[in-house]
Amino acid sequence: MNEVIQMKRASRFAGPEEEDYSTRAAHVKTEEFSVFYGGFEAVKKVTCSFPESLVTAIIGPSGCGKSTLLRAINRMNDLIPSCRPGGKMIFSGEDIYCKNIDVVSLRMRVGMVFQKPNVFPKSIYDNIAYGPRLQGIRNRSQLDEIVESSLKQAAIWDEVKDRMTSNALGMSGGQQQRLCLARALAVKPEILLMDEPTSALDPKATTKIEDLIGQLRGQYTIIIVTHNMQQAARVSDLTAFMYEGNLVEFGPTRKLFTRPREKQTEDYITGRFG
Amino acid sequence: MRLETRRLLDRAFSGLGVIAIGVMALALIVILTPIIVKGSGAFVFRSTVEHRKVMFDQWDRGNPQRIEADKAAAAEARQPVYDMLSAFDAELKAMPRKERSLYKKPLRELEKALAELLGPVPGEHTPVLIRQQYGATRWDRAKIKLDELLYTEDWDYSNPDALGVLVKTPRVEQFRGTALEPLFAYIKENISAMMRPRWTFYWQFLFDTSKDSHIFGGIGPEVLGTIYLTLGAMIFAIPMGVIAAIYLCEYSREGRVVSFLRICISTLAGVPSIVFGLFGLAFFLNTIHISNSKSVLAGSLTLSLLILPTVIRASEEAILAVPHSYKEAALSLGSGRWHTVMTVILPAALPGILTGTVISMGRAAGETAPIIFTAAVSVGRPLMPLEALSQPTPALPWNIYNLSTEHEAVDEIRHVQFGMVFTLVALVLLLNLFAIVMRARISKKLRG
Numbered sequence: 001m002n003e004v005i006q007m008k009r010a011s012r013f014a015g016p017e018e019e020d021y022s023t024r025a026a027h028v029k030t031e032e033f034s035v036f037y038g039g040f041e042a043v044k045k046v047t048c049s050f051p052e053s054l055v056t057a058i059i060g061p062s063g064c065g066k067s068t069l070l071r072a073i074n075r076m077n078d079l080i081p082s083c084r085p086g087g088k089m090i091f092s093g094e095d096i097y098c099k100n101i102d103v104v105s106l107r108m109r110v111g112m113v114f115q116k117p118n119v120f121p122k123s124i125y126d127n128i129a130y131g132p133r134l135q136g137i138r139n140r141s142q143l144d145e146i147v148e149s150s151l152k153q154a155a156i157w158d159e160v161k162d163r164m165t166s167n168a169l170g171m172s173g174g175q176q177q178r179l180c181l182a183r184a185l186a187v188k189p190e191i192l193l194m195d196e197p198t199s200a201l202d203p204k205a206t207t208k209i210e211d212l213i214g215q216l217r218g219q220y221t222i223i224i225v226t227h228n229m230q231q232a233a234r235v236s237d238l239t240a241f242m243y244e245g246n247l248v249e250f251g252p253t254r255k256l257f258t259r260p261r262e263k264q265t266e267d268y269i270t271g272r273f274g
Numbered sequence: 275m276r277l278e279t280r281r282l283l284d285r286a287f288s289g290l291g292v293i294a295i296g297v298m299a300l301a302l303i304v305i306l307t308p309i310i311v312k313g314s315g316a317f318v319f320r321s322t323v324e325h326r327k328v329m330f331d332q333w334d335r336g337n338p339q340r341i342e343a344d345k346a347a348a349a350e351a352r353q354p355v356y357d358m359l360s361a362f363d364a365e366l367k368a369m370p371r372k373e374r375s376l377y378k379k380p381l382r383e384l385e386k387a388l389a390e391l392l393g394p395v396p397g398e399h400t401p402v403l404i405r406q407q408y409g410a411t412r413w414d415r416a417k418i419k420l421d422e423l424l425y426t427e428d429w430d431y432s433n434p435d436a437l438g439v440l441v442k443t444p445r446v447e448q449f450r451g452t453a454l455e456p457l458f459a460y461i462k463e464n465i466s467a468m469m470r471p472r473w474t475f476y477w478q479f480l481f482d483t484s485k486d487s488h489i490f491g492g493i494g495p496e497v498l499g500t501i502y503l504t505l506g507a508m509i510f511a512i513p514m515g516v517i518a519a520i521y522l523c524e525y526s527r528e529g530r531v532v533s534f535l536r537i538c539i540s541t542l543a544g545v546p547s548i549v550f551g552l553f554g555l556a557f558f559l560n561t562i563h564i565s566n567s568k569s570v571l572a573g574s575l576t577l578s579l580l581i582l583p584t585v586i587r588a589s590e591e592a593i594l595a596v597p598h599s600y601k602e603a604a605l606s607l608g609s610g611r612w613h614t615v616m617t618v619i620l621p622a623a624l625p626g627i628l629t630g631t632v633i634s635m636g637r638a639a640g641e642t643a644p645i646i647f648t649a650a651v652s653v654g655r656p657l658m659p660l661e662a663l664s665q666p667t668p669a670l671p672w673n674i675y676n677l678s679t680e681h682e683a684v685d686e687i688r689h690v691q692f693g694m695v696f697t698l699v700a701l702v703l704l705l706n707l708f709a710i711v712m713r714a715r716i717s718k719k720l721r722g
Contacts (some may be wrong), residue, residue: 071515074606076602076605076606079605081527081528081603096404104609104610105608107605107607107608108607108608109607110606111606111607112606113601114599114606115600116599118597118599118602118603119619120600120602120603120604121600121621121719121720121721122621130607130609130617131606131607131608134607134609134613135608147611167719167720169721180603183603183607184606184607187607187608193719221619244439249625
């Protein structure tokens, strides 16, 4: 099935100068998807789809539910006892909130980079090899190969190749975050989720991460949550704007930032609130 | 608040802190100094020739030639004493019967005091009890025995309004004008030659089995028993405690049952240890008959129950202190719950778990009440590991109590008691030191 970008009343706003993403297949799709924390509805019946191989940014003010939506994609919200989902979240054609879904194998297919660098207190090598080892890879040379290629993909190989056995916590914050990215890539995921990956980093390290996102574009479907609107504008193909749990607007980044359809979006990107 | 006020408050508070720490340090010194000083007396002391005889006869220690020479020199110095005794004997035989009976009691007392100082008279039959086969083995004891020989003690109760007064009279008064009159001056003059004191480092005190209920020898079985009991308690308590903590932190859903469980654990931590001891007796020994008599196994199980709440609490806190982000990272990479616990959470929580565990290990090593009913006996031999399943053992905490209250010759063996206290304190301190070092090393490894 040829999934198209599903936006509420999207057709009205599709202009001729927009790059045509409508032919792209949806990698992740939500249908009337909600998340409740106890009685509180943090994500309200969101219907949208994230196309394959593109970078989609989710922006919005604090507490708008963007992180909750992102974390629903690899079911990290399961860790919160009071949290329960509603509606459908479809990943590669499967509803991941179905009863017979294996969460562990789902998470192997969905990589994630968190807000704060969260390297394990182990050696750099063991950090990267953690995921592959989980998948049962024990062969040393095979592991070496995966570690090297992942570190190269995350553009950190040259910095760490001589100290693979030293503790990862000894690296700088920016390096740690790229190591986290490499660690996520080492399990060969189909999709990468990034939850404000640069909010704890300085501008230089932020630039490096943004460059990496640019390089990884096309190989992975990337969904990035960010506070920083310039960042969203720089790195993403598509942008979703959320406000108080609702998906207000979802469209090609350039259009959303230049000619927003909704008043709320315009107010937010021009800095009137948020 | 004004700047001066704030400064004053700060200064007052830091002053209080310094005072508090000073008081603690002082208390520590006041407690530890006598333990160390008196306790080391069990290991390093001036031994007499009698000590060397005991070592040679009972443990086959020492150079035979040197000991023979030692014994010969001492015997030579002692010979005049025995000569005087036989001269007095001859004198007695010559006396009229009435006069002779006057000397009967003083002579018996003198002979007893002499035997306590020098051992039995050579050539007479050997006494049955080992304690009567030797004189004073330590120079400090020898000096006390000498005092008892030279003076008789009496209590003067003539004033009914005051407490009794101790009156010491020289024993020589009883033997004025007899062949024994020069004996006392002679012994006083030649005590060194008769006892031959020499500084000794008796390190085997830690390993020797005691002879004649701790009057001779060391505390080997007690030390070994304490180690068995402590290790046994750890073998049961650590796996149970850590698994329980993992379950409570990572698997259980917060609810009424879990809250109730937590309350139970806290309550268990506050139960007096004697109750655990009685429980151990009633359950492990009388109900499920884990062994026919008291045994190390029953004692270990009881101790492990005693420290279980502490281990659970410490492990729980250590596990909760592991950053949530580690868990998220592991799960996001496709790790299962069990695997996350084993590869990420437990290694990061290890320093905390270790500290809590070793502290409770110190507690298990020092507890007396739980083992009174389940494991401890006052005298025993060192056990083989397998015997620990069915045999009781002496153990330091129980034997300290036993030696200071129930022993028939408490005053004779104060040094053993001090030595035991010293060893127990040293053992617990060593365990804590080990925990601190391990913790520092693991934390350093984790911190990178």
